[in-house]
Amino acid sequence: MIMTETDLHVLEPDPSDRTLLLEINDLRVGLRRGRTETTIVDGVSFDVDPRTRFGIVGESGSGKSMTLRAIAGLLPGGTEVLSGSIRYRGTDLVTAKPSVRRGLMGPEIAMIFQEPMTALNPVRPVGDQIAEGPRRHLGLSKKEGRALALEMMGHTGIPDPVRRVRAYPHELSGGLRQRVMIAMALACRPKLLLCDEPTTALDVTVQHQVLDMLESLCAEVGAALVFVTHDLAVVNKTCSDLAVMYAGRIVESGRTSEVLANPRHPYTRGLLDSAPDFDQPGRALVPIPGLPPSIANRPPGCAFAPRCSRAVAECDSAAPILTTSTDHRTVACFRAEASGSEISA
Amino acid sequence: MLHRLIFVPARLVQAVPVVLGVTLIVFFMSHLLPGDPALAILGDKATPESVSALRDQLGLDQPIWQQYVHFLSNIVHGDLGTSFTYQRPVTDVVLQAVPVTLTLVALALLLNIVISVPLAGLAAMKPNRTPDLIVRALNMVGQGMPQFWVGIMLILLFGVRLRWFPVGGYGDTPLQHLYYLLLPALTLAIALSPTTIRSLRSSTITVLGSDYVATARSKGLSGLPLFRRHVLRNSGIPTVSIVGVHLANLVGGSIVIEKVFAIPGLGSVMLDAIYARDFPSIQAVTLVVALLVTVASILTDVLYVVMDPRVSLGTGVRV
Ligand SMILES: Nc1ncnc2c1ncn2[C@@H]1O[C@H](COP(=O)(O)OP(=O)(O)OP(=O)(O)O)[C@@H](O)[C@H]1O
Ligand code: SF4
Ligand SMILES: [Mg+2]
Numbered sequence: 001m002i003m004t005e006t007d008l009h010v011l012e013p014d015p016s017d018r019t020l021l022l023e024i025n026d027l028r029v030g031l032r033r034g035r036t037e038t039t040i041v042d043g044v045s046f047d048v049d050p051r052t053r054f055g056i057v058g059e060s061g062s063g064k065s066m067t068l069r070a071i072a073g074l075l076p077g078g079t080e081v082l083s084g085s086i087r088y089r090g091t092d093l094v095t096a097k098p099s100v101r102r103g104l105m106g107p108e109i110a111m112i113f114q115e116p117m118t119a120l121n122p123v124r125p126v127g128d129q130i131a132e133g134p135r136r137h138l139g140l141s142k143k144e145g146r147a148l149a150l151e152m153m154g155h156t157g158i159p160d161p162v163r164r165v166r167a168y169p170h171e172l173s174g175g176l177r178q179r180v181m182i183a184m185a186l187a188c189r190p191k192l193l194l195c196d197e198p199t200t201a202l203d204v205t206v207q208h209q210v211l212d213m214l215e216s217l218c219a220e221v222g223a224a225l226v227f228v229t230h231d232l233a234v235v236n237k238t239c240s241d242l243a244v245m246y247a248g249r250i251v252e253s254g255r256t257s258e259v260l261a262n263p264r265h266p267y268t269r270g271l272l273d274s275a276p277d278f279d280q281p282g283r284a285l286v287p288i289p290g291l292p293p294s295i296a297n298r299p300p301g302c303a304f305a306p307r308c309s310r311a312v313a314e315c316d317s318a319a320p321i322l323t324t325s326t327d328h329r330t331v332a333c334f335r336a337e338a339s340g341s342e343i344s345a
Numbered sequence: 346m347l348h349r350l351i352f353v354p355a356r357l358v359q360a361v362p363v364v365l366g367v368t369l370i371v372f373f374m375s376h377l378l379p380g381d382p383a384l385a386i387l388g389d390k391a392t393p394e395s396v397s398a399l400r401d402q403l404g405l406d407q408p409i410w411q412q413y414v415h416f417l418s419n420i421v422h423g424d425l426g427t428s429f430t431y432q433r434p435v436t437d438v439v440l441q442a443v444p445v446t447l448t449l450v451a452l453a454l455l456l457n458i459v460i461s462v463p464l465a466g467l468a469a470m471k472p473n474r475t476p477d478l479i480v481r482a483l484n485m486v487g488q489g490m491p492q493f494w495v496g497i498m499l500i501l502l503f504g505v506r507l508r509w510f511p512v513g514g515y516g517d518t519p520l521q522h523l524y525y526l527l528l529p530a531l532t533l534a535i536a537l538s539p540t541t542i543r544s545l546r547s548s549t550i551t552v553l554g555s556d557y558v559a560t561a562r563s564k565g566l567s568g569l570p571l572f573r574r575h576v577l578r579n580s581g582i583p584t585v586s587i588v589g590v591h592l593a594n595l596v597g598g599s600i601v602i603e604k605v606f607a608i609p610g611l612g613s614v615m616l617d618a619i620y621a622r623d624f625p626s627i628q629a630v631t632l633v634v635a636l637l638v639t640v641a642s643i644l645t646d647v648l649y650v651v652m653d654p655r656v657s658l659g660t661g662v663r664v
Binding site: 132136184 | 554559560563564565567574575578653654
């Protein structure tokens with residue numbers, strides 16, 4: 001049965017309290033040299049509701065960080081949004097004036113980066129760096145800024161904040177540094193927190209503590225979370241919804257529990273089979289053979305075809321389109337595993 | 346903070362052999378001249394009386410090591426002999442010139458910052474775009490221009506043609522001193538700025554691409570506040586050591602420039618002393634310049650440590 005887009009909305013549970021916070025539509029990010037474009041992120045679309053947690057998983061180089069940085073307006077030099085829209089509460093961030101964007105960064109949208117060592121300014125005390133955003137956006141005095149920094153450091157579980165507020169980043173452990181980052185990001189009580197692998201650089205025990213703290217603080221502040229990781233266990237623990245990215249595209253998305261319990265895309269299946277201790281500890285790990293294609297030479301058909309055990313001839317010639325089924329799951333595969341009835345995307 | 350400056354006393358101790366080495370060189374300067382040093386020093390003006398007077402002053406009849414020890418003890422007592430040209434104790438002559446040269450060099454460093462920081466920042470913001478290309482072209486031109494020529498051009502433009510600045514001299518009041526030193530300091534700054542700009546430009550590009558600048562941007566910072574709080578100090582750290590290395594060149598350059606602008610600093614004393622074969626003065630200036638350069642290099646390290654909280658230089662030899 002084919003449905004129109006308006007029908008889709010009817011299917012949403014309780015549309016009244018679901019004003020969209022973030023709405024990304026057909027986002028393409030890449031490099032532009034004269035008239036030639038190199039696409040890194042290719043046609044990504046997803047929505048994030050207020051106070052929800054959305055995960056993006058995928059192998060290294062799949063474009064997760066690029067997607068996140070595009071939302072924050074922090075794409076690295078040379079790369080840019082080629083087309084598509086990123087609507088934050090109705091405002092398209094792609095076309096918004098830089099001043100409007102900057103006004104949003106901090107009080108509305110905040111970001112936590114992958115590497116807490118390099119994401120903090122090495123020559124300024126961490127307390128100043130936490131207080132900087134609130135002082136700028138909320139007009140706090142130096143004293144009020146310091147007080148807020150102390151309070152946020154306490155909330156993120158940093159022991160002895162009075163001493164640590166003056167510390168330089170290199171004087172703190174990785175776990176404490178990431179707590180400082182979180183304190184900094186949430187200091188202005190943003191509505192949307194973008195996290196780029198916030199716990200990857202930490203050891204497992206610290207990872208869990210930081211994740212728990214992050215979740216509860218976000219709930220308290222009322223921030224929605226977009227959470228990038230390559231760790232399925234982490235999304236499973238943290239996120240209600242997830243998208244799986246491969247070679248710059250979303251290949252599957254849906255409710256986290258459903259996707260992980262019953263993956264439909266061979267790549268998602270492969271990720272699960274290669275993740276240690278995910279469902280049954282002691283199960284033999286099956287790595288996905290081969291490597292993801294480089295952005296310069298993605299295959300013409302399905303980008304996963306060279307590594308896919310289910311691939312058929314069709315997969316090499318045409319790219320599968322992301323389709324949404326009646327059970328709110330999307331998948332881009334000609335031979336997706338058992339799925340509900342499909343509607344066009 | 347203070348505990349990270351623990352290296353300073355150690356560096357001072359390490360400087361002692363360096364300074365001793367300089368005294369040795371300065372001492373033997375007079376003995377390396379062929380023939381009787383006293384005669385060689387005095388040259389055409391030599392009369393038998395003056396030669397024997399100088400032989401006495403230099404203690405030339407004693408064994409050489411004794412002469413050196415004597416020389417050292419004189420230095421320690423602040424007695425560097427009497428200047429032939431000025432007919433005054435050399436110590437006085439030099440001490441009068443030191444503040445002049447120090448002011449000149451300090452002003453040159455300040456102007457160097459004023460010139461280099463905005464230009465390097467401008468160039469680094471959009472590498473390979475027009476402003477960057479202009480700055481890089483200016484850099485190349487700046488590097489190709491001899492210092493004394495720049496000085497003369499500045500005199501011709503601002504002194505002779507526009508009459509904004511005096512063409513030379515030092516003035517009488519402290520404020521006049523600064524005014525008179527501005528053009529020569531600018532000359533030195535122009536010579537130093539290409540190196541500074543090149544270093545600052547590349548480190549600024551690195552810093553602008555760093556994660557912590559992205560973090561600062563994610564807090565809504567941009568423009569000057571971003572630059573001032575998250576870029577400048579970080580990109581300045583490597584530049585400080587590079588400028589520190591060039592400080593000795595700066596002092597060397599100031600010798601020529603002081604002459605061009607007729608400024609009564611160490612350089613002028615040195616050149617006059619060389620023309621007049623005023624040996625005690627030459628020795629004194631050489632010694633003082635060596636001391637100043639040593640102190641400057643220690644100060645550079647202090648600044649480096651103050652700017653970068655991660656650095657602690659320890660007490661060992663720096664590599
Ligand atoms: N500054 C850049 N210029 C050009 N290409 C870039 C740049 N940064 C990243 N890329 C390319 O974009 C692709 C996606 O990078 P991205 O950082 O989004 O991956 P990721 O999914 O976050 O991977 P990881 O797990 O390693 O962080 C990479 O293949 C990389 O080659
Ligand atoms: S479209 Fe074909 S190659 Fe691509 S994932 Fe599905 S089966 Fe594999
Ligand atoms: Mg990444």
